[in-house]
Amino acid sequence: MNTRANAVSFKGFVADRIEAGAVLKKPGDLAVISREKMPRWIVLRCPSGCGDDVLLNLDRRTGRAWSLYREFGKRVSIYPSIWRDTGCRSHFIVWKNRVIWCDYDEALLDIGEAIDADKSASVLKILGESQTYISYEEIATRLNAIPWEILTLCHRLVREGLIEEGRIKERGKFKLVDS
Numbered sequence: 001m002n003t004r005a006n007a008v009s010f011k012g013f014v015a016d017r018i019e020a021g022a023v024l025k026k027p028g029d030l031a032v033i034s035r036e037k038m039p040r041w042i043v044l045r046c047p048s049g050c051g052d053d054v055l056l057n058l059d060r061r062t063g064r065a066w067s068l069y070r071e072f073g074k075r076v077s078i079y080p081s082i083w084r085d086t087g088c089r090s091h092f093i094v095w096k097n098r099v100i101w102c103d104y105d106e107a108l109l110d111i112g113e114a115i116d117a118d119k120s121a122s123v124l125k126i127l128g129e130s131q132t133y134i135s136y137e138e139i140a141t142r143l144n145a146i147p148w149e150i151l152t153l154c155h156r157l158v159r160e161g162l163i164e165e166g167r168i169k170e171r172g173k174f175k176l177v178d179s
Contacts, residue, residue: 014032
């Protein structure tokens with residue numbers, strides 16, 4: 001019987017796929033393959049419990065790539081989500097060592113409580129500089145922040161009536177509420 005993991009466990013940096021396989025023991029275990037001090041790949045034992053290892057490219061020079069965010073040593077977030085189109089076909093987010101199974105909106109709101117007022121003011125400032133919608137990804141890039149954190153913060157600011165989210169093609173983009 002497969003056991004789903006609700007967390008990831010960062011096992012460290014390794015030199016190659018063989019070494020990664022040696023440190024990944026259970027669902028949610030994660031290692032980063034680095035070459036010449038550059039992180040190249042994430043190897044993640046699928047948190048679904050299917051037993052597969054998921055390989056995520058970190059090197060933008062080679063095409064589509066994910067971003068790895070490390071906080072306080074071993075706490076990790078991965079962006080964007082991981083959506084397996086083979087094997088178990090699971091879809092999930094890794095945010096601050098937590099696995100959030102998609103549909104994820106409520107889970108994002110639940111774990112976003114620690115976002116500080118300074119970051120909120122910074123988001124409002126960025127949105128105030130534009131008359132058009134700005135994606136949470138662009139805001140996160142400007143603030144050097146984890147995109148999931150900015151998305152959660154934007155949804156909170158929408159609930160407070162300070163900003164609005166676009167619809168259909170503008171979903172995930174935000175602007176100040178017209179006064």
